[in-house]
Amino acid sequence: MRNALALSLLAALLGGCASHKPEDYNGVWINQNAIDAASKGTGLRYALERHGPNFEWKVNVAAGQASYSNGFELVEGRLKAIDEDHWQVELDGDQVENLELDGKELVQATSDWAPEQRFQRSSDTINPDIPPGAAFEQALYGAYLKGNWKILEGPGQGGTVRFRDNGALDGLPNLDRYALCLAGDCASMTGKFDSLWLERNQQGNPWIFKRDGKQMEIFQAINDSQPDEMPSLRPGARRWLLEQK
Structure with missing residues (x-):
């Protein structure tokens, strides 16, 4: 009985650590923490700066593309898998961003130029007609005002x-x-x-x-x-x- 219980617990733990599928990364991801901070009714840019610098990621695994918006520019990069759970985005100037999934959040790892940031999937799908940063902006406007x-x-x-x-x-x-x-x-x-x-x-x-x-x-x-x-x-x-x- 004790061995059976131990095996059941081990199986549960392994099941909880199952790798994500590549397509799980697809979509538009917004910085919900920045929106939540701003929606408390304080200074807008102060709230955004504390939870920035990036506001939105767009990931397209099939095309090998990923881009982010920080409120005034769009930065595009080449997406490649490091292993089943970790991806890299190669940007101009030898800059690299590392992405992974933690539950339902997309995590941008800590780097020399930015702290760790977490993003939640927007209801918007990958669509070339969606302007960069528009999903974040619409969610922010709806919450802040x-x-x-x-x-x-x-x-x-x-x-x-x-x-x-x-x-x-x-x-x-x-x-x-x-x-x-x-x-x-x-x-x-x-x-x-x-x-x-x-x-x-x-x-x-x-x-x-x-x-x-x-x-x-x-x-x-x-x-x-x-x-x-x-x-x-x-x-x-x-x-x-x-x-x-």
């Missing part, structure tokens, strides 16, 4: 604003689209401040915002740079005060 927001102060006071996960915007007068600044040039221009782009009919401007729990302030962006310099934006007059319902 979800629901309805009441205009406490500013144009349209008393009305309701809705930031949709596809970038559409309802309720802010004379505006119909928005985009959050995640990284790259827009982040360089605003330094420590969070920013977003607001537009109507593809014409718009950058704005500074500050999120504190269920309230969000949106400020005009003042440029302190000379005309021949990169813009350096800081908060100006507050335009709106919103509260999440």
Whole structure:
């Protein structure tokens, strides 16, 4: 009886360590930890930087391709198997990223330039028409700015604003689209401040915002740079005060 029990436990352990199939790696994988941190209602870029630098992986085993997005660039590489459980992505400049599966998470191993990161599979499938980073961005928008927001102060006071996960915007007068600044040039221009782009009919401007729990302030962006310099934006007059319902 004791031997039979031991064999049963050993079989269970071995079964739990079974190797993944190559196709298990296929798909779009998003940095859910970064989204969860941001959705608590704190500073956006601070949350993303703490859980970055990469926001999304796209893996296609059959094509031998893998790529990641970090909010402002797409980095593509060649995918190859090291063994049944470990894969490498060879990138330009002799950079290599190591990937493996841990349960339902895709793990990007610690390297000289980045800490370990974990990604969860998105419902989006590998499709050449899906822009790089779009799955992460849509999930982030839906979590960070979800629901309805009441205009406490500013144009349209008393009305309701809705930031949709596809970038559409309802309720802010004379505006119909928005985009959050995640990284790259827009982040360089605003330094420590969070920013977003607001537009109507593809014409718009950058704005500074500050999120504190269920309230969000949106400020005009003042440029302190000379005309021949990169813009350096800081908060100006507050335009709106919103509260999440």
